[in-house]
Amino acid sequence: MSVLIAVEPVNGTINKGGFELATFARLTADQLGTEANALVLGNASNAGELGKYGIHTVHTLQHPNLEVFDSQVYSKVIAQAAKQLGANIVVVRHTANGKSILGRLAILMSADAVSGVNAAPQAGSVFTVSKSVYSGKAIAHYQLSSNTKVLSLMGNALQPQFLGQEVNPQAISLEVGNPKLQLVSRETETGHVPLPEAEKVVSAGRGMKGPENWGIVEELAAALGATTACSRPVADTGWRPHHEHVGQTGVAIRPNLYIAIGISGAIQHLAGVNNSKTIVVINKDPEAPFFKAADYGVVGDLFEVVPRLTEAVKKFKNA
Amino acid sequence: MKILVCISKTPDTTSKISFVNNGKEFNSEGIQYIMNPYDEWYALVRAVELKEKNGGSVTVINVGDVSSEIVIRKALAIGADDAIRVDVSPESSLQVAKEIAAHASGYDLVLTGKETIDYNGAEVGAMLAELLDLPYVSFAFKLEKEGDNWLVSREVEGGTETLKVGGPIVLSAAKGMAEQRIPNMQGIMMAKKKPLNVVASIGAEKGSVVASHEMPPAKSGVKMIAPDDMDTLVKLLHEEAKVI
């Protein structure tokens, strides 16, 4: 009985999401009186750091067949490791790849599965985890009775905590199958934190009037160290790239800070952002529905308010 | 080319969500149901486009009771050729995947949506792929047929990737895959004559099901800040919200 996390390094390093996973695994293991271990799939210069977040043993596996992500190959490897290490709870990240693994593992390991878990398991006799459902409009609690369980952890659901010390990673030997998928090309977005991981997001909507006005949004984002996002009509009309579209049909995010500029706050938009910890709304219409979901509101013309806010942020940073 | 598209029924996005029976059951009173947008706009429309280009057929499958037929008819009106409804109320992704797997062999392509907008699971596609022992490509925003291969682009952490794969696959469709299609009058008339086969459930096991629901804590109310006083906003974000 133990908890195993499967970690996929991004561009050769384990990122914050990996450390969140380690913290979650350790908190879970503590509750069950067992140990949390990690399987790192691919090369990561900082694999040993997982120890700091409470991982007992970091097992690393490097194999040319892991260079392309093929969920069939990855899932079989993880299921094998779980068996070899005696793990009955496997946790992956709630990313595109993590979700592809989760469903397969549920079948391979005959496990109960819950995707997008948003907090450490609740204490009690039955293993209970929760997740946000109906696009953030409700929370569902799942009780898992099966001995084996697989979970995916929502990004930014908990803060990584120092619960241990750096360890020496150990190579593990596992059989790695041949991928059926062939990688043709990979395009990486550089220069900013991808939206699902961003802690601060500055987002703008149709109130911006046109793509030529986005400079003030980018300046505010730069001053805050935030990632930019937009509402759906803005992406649909080509003012901004599609990957910036947040909401029900776009990306769902849960940053610590979400600043909404010239966005009315339609329910489908809120669905993707209402899990943000703090929401600031800037809108000239005091009746805009977004104010109901906001923590801080500013009624005013965005073309005046946003540059002022940028100045205030810069002043604060330099103080 | 034979394509299977998995379609689910979800509450309309503007629905007010509530629960009955001590938070155990979803309150469906007054709820309007729609086809899950990812299934309709992206998976189904792309399937129909591929059929129009390469020939073949598009079958839609739904696990659900008779109340799902309205969304099934809509799928037929958009351009699917026939439909299967597995007659059981869906309670978990595992159950849905197993019920679908019983009818999913012999297809060149099995499409699902990226996720349902009710339980946001994004689980069914991967489970189905494992049950069928097929490759799975999730969150695809582009899909082309190139000779005997599929060429697929998908979203990954920090970017995108393009993959090539031969033979049958399971794929989940995300935004970008296709544009929404509104069914026209002719489509709606034709849909009435297309076969909708109701099949019995295999009684698949359910695995983990929701034990209870609760509503998220309400926001404590918005604090308004004067538009000419952004220093105060920054101060509050730093000292009170502790986010900068």
Ligand SMILES: Cc1cc2nc3c(=O)[nH]c(=O)nc-3n(C[C@H](O)[C@H](O)[C@H](O)COP(=O)(O)OP(=O)(O)OC[C@H]3O[C@@H](n4cnc5c(N)ncnc54)[C@H](O)[C@@H]3O)c2cc1C
């Ligand atoms: C099934 C479905 C799914 C959808 N999914 C999504 C989704 O994922 N994401 C999404 O965003 N939308 C989605 N939508 C669309 C959604 O319903 C809204 O239409 C959309 O969010 C509105 O975008 P907006 O707020 O930018 O524009 P508008 O609603 O036009 O709002 C513009 C706002 O800017 C304000 N404004 C204008 N000028 C100024 C100024 N000078 N200064 C300050 N404020 C100003 C106005 O007061 C207004 O509130 C979906 C719709 C459907 C039906």
Ligand SMILES: Nc1ncnc2c1ncn2[C@@H]1O[C@H](COP(=O)(O)O)[C@@H](O)[C@H]1O
């Ligand atoms: N009851 C159902 N019947 C048919 N397909 C479904 C059903 N539920 C989910 N699906 C499919 O599986 C996808 C992912 O669902 P989920 O794992 O629930 O997020 C959906 O987009 C649908 O394509």
